Amino acid sequence: MRSGFWHDLRKYKMFLLMLTPAVIFYLLFAYIPMAGIIIAFKRYDYAGGIFGSAWNGWDNFRFFFDSGNAWQVTRNTALYNIAFIVVNNALQIFAAILLFEVGGKWFRKIVQSALFLPYFISWVVVGAIAYNLLNYDIGTVNALLRGLGLEPVDIYNTPAYWPFLLVLVSAWKGLGYGTVMYLAAITSIDTEMYEAAEIDGANIFQRILKVTIPNLYPTIIILVLLAVGNIFRGDFGMFYNMVGNNGVLFSSTDVIDTFVFRSLITSNDIGMSAAAGVFQSVLGFATIMAVNYAVRRYDKDRALF
Amino acid sequence: MSATEVNLDKSFAKTSGVKKTDQKIFAAIGYGSLTIMAVLCLLPFLLVVSSSLTSENKIITAGYQFIPTDFSAEAYSILFKYPAEMIQAYLVTIGVTIGGTLLGLFLTSMTSYALSRRDFKWRNGFSFFFFFTTLFSGGLVPWYLLIVNYLHMKDTVLALIVPLVLNVFYIIVMKSFLGGIPEAIVESAKIDGAGDFRIYAQLILPLSKPALATIGLFLALAYWNDWYNALLFVSDEKLMPLQYYLYKMLGNMDGMRKAMMGAGAVVTTALPTESLKMAMTVVATGPILLAYPFVQRYFVQGLTIGAVKG
Known part of the structure; x- marks a missing residue:
């Protein structure tokens, strides 16, 4: 057995060498930080560092939950992700079906390019555009409202608008990416089914409802389940650039990731932010395991592991 | 058909x-x-x-x-009159994008190649070792402390390159692409006496051009648009990449005034801050918009590979 291992080691020497950089990378930036989870159970001080600081049991977690932030950020993270999943997928499927069915090579090309463009710009730029549109004094929306003789809206001071806005922004940025994915799935549907539907006298709407959409179910289910597995991961780039450190809006915009970032960088509360991060990781891991179990039951080949 | x-x-x-x-x-x-x-x-x-x-x-x-x-066109004329900081940010971004993309392509393809070889008995174990990191993580805090307090990468160019250089998703995409290359090619090279690294460098890499182009563009886009690592790790102004520089300027008109003055502008009248912000946004996004028509199809290609493989 032992000699078998040493024999293999020599045999695979080159493969192992080729894997070395990546293995070191993931050991360093993924596995060691996993061990660093112990910070969540310590009172961190800079002299002691990760391993030398004193233990303080569940205090950091207790602090996180007692602060009232835990429920708010967890709820926001999950609800936003659910809304994103529903709205984004529905729009992407709608756009993909239309793109597949309408004629005109150039029209399709131009539309697809336009829909895909927002994917390519950074969240910083998206945040700047949003500010142009929405700010109270010189935003385009308020300029239009004033032009129509209506009251301007103070969007950056009103939490109630933000769930709609953020869903809109997420849909805008992700539309092209998802549309391309669904379009690829539609293109791979067997054309014989369309021909059969044609012969049976189905009109175009019946064809979409009875052929295209049922054939998309596997893709939809997999994409949605994968997204559900990440339901406790907030898109930091979006929330941070859209909202920033505007505390007025936090009740409806703060997600776990922005909360952890602020606790770490702004208030420098290392123990509590580590505890919040661990809470998120464990919740996320449990969700992914559950989702994978569901995918396995639905279609074994599609399961992650 | x-x-x-x-x-x-x-x-x-x-x-x-x-x-x-x-x-x-x-x-x-x-x-x-x-x-x-x-x-x-x-x-x-x-x-x-x-x-x-x-x-x-x-x-x-x-x-x-x-x-x-x-x-x-006042905003642009001011911007181009005193462009020192913007140029510096541009240089940082271009350097990080080129360096990071090349390094990332090398590491991704080499890793994927070893994992794709069917005669490598341990490949599934290593695949899981990489894949598991997408399921569970230690969170932001230990990762941040490691990079800042232990690896001392704060305010170094490494902090802008290293975090994005490898991505399990790209390794999976590359691996599934390499899985489609007929094994006979590798077998015949082995018979000719080529070592595994030579097979990778001289045979597999040239055959992987389509996948390399796609992954390279995804990497380049991620580096070009990155502001997050700068937000966490960069306070030295000389090291600010373009998007983070833009982020700073958008939120900080005083900073913008200072930047212009630092560059030698005598600001007697009010700066056109609003249009200046937008001009900066245009200049920071311009290269992407210019490249977009030519590179779009590679991204579509990449998504399609990903979609098929799930």
Whole structure:
């Protein structure tokens, strides 16, 4: 057995060498930080560092939950992700079906390019555009409202608008990416089914409802389940650039990731932010395991592991 | 074949001149909705470009506009008169993008190649070792402390390159691409006495050009648009990449004034801050918009590989 291992080691020497950089990378930036989870159970001080600081049991977690932030950020993270999943997928499927069915090579090309463009710009730029549109004094929306003789809206001071806005922004940025994915799935549907539907006298709407959409179910289910597995991961780039450190809006915009970032960088509360991060990781891991179990039951080949 | 059949069907409907009602209704819905969606996707870009070309007075009195009613190139002339900081940020971003993309491509392809070789018995174990990191993580805090307090990467260019250099998703995509290369090619090279690294470097890499192009562009986009690692790890102004520089300037008009003065501008009158912000946004996003028409298809290709493989 032992000699078998040493024999293999020599045999695979080159493969192992080729894997070395990546293995070191993931050991360093993924596995060691996993061990660093112990910070969540310590009172961190800079002299002691990760391993030398004193233990303080569940205090950091207790602090996180007692602060009232835990429920708010967890709820926001999950609800936003659910809304994103529903709205984004529905729009992407709608756009993909239309793109597949309408004629005109150039029209399709131009539309697809336009829909895909927002994917390519950074969240910083998206945040700047949003500010142009929405700010109270010189935003385009308020300029239009004033032009129509209506009251301007103070969007950056009103939490109630933000769930709609953020869903809109997420849909805008992700539309092209998802549309391309669904379009690829539609293109791979067997054309014989369309021909059969044609012969049976189905009109175009019946064809979409009875052929295209049922054939998309596997893709939809997999994409949605994968997204559900990440339901406790907030898109930091979006929330941070859209909202920033505007505390007025936090009740409806703060997600776990922005909360952890602020606790770490702004208030420098290392123990509590580590505890919040661990809470998120464990919740996320449990969700992914559950989702994978569901995918396995639905279609074994599609399961992650 | 499939697309041709569908097109044939459509062209029949067109040439015969009798479009059925359902097709007419569908065409109206289809062209209408797609046009609206495309316009909504493009309008914000128009707003930025137009605002960057509108006089400051007009913006302050009438808001940001989709069409520049009071044209002014003042913002650009100020920006290009004192471009030192912007150029510095550009150089940082270009360097990080090129260096990071090349290093990332090398590491991704080499790793994927070893994992794709069927005669490597331990490949599944290593694949899981990489894959598990997407399921569970230690969170932001230990990762941040490691990089800052233990690896001392704060305010070094490494902090901008290393975090993005490897990505399990790209390794999976690359691996599935390499899995499609016939094994006979590797076998015959082995018989000719080529070592595993030589097979990778001289045989597999040239055959992988399509996958390398796609992954390279995803990497380049991630580096170009990265501001997050700078937010966490960079406070040295010389090391600020473009997006983070833009982020700082957008939120900080005083900083902008200082930047202009530092570059030698004597600011006696008020700076056109609003149009200047937009001009900076245009300059920071410009290269992506210019490259977009040429590179779009590689991204579509990449998504399609990913979609098929799940």
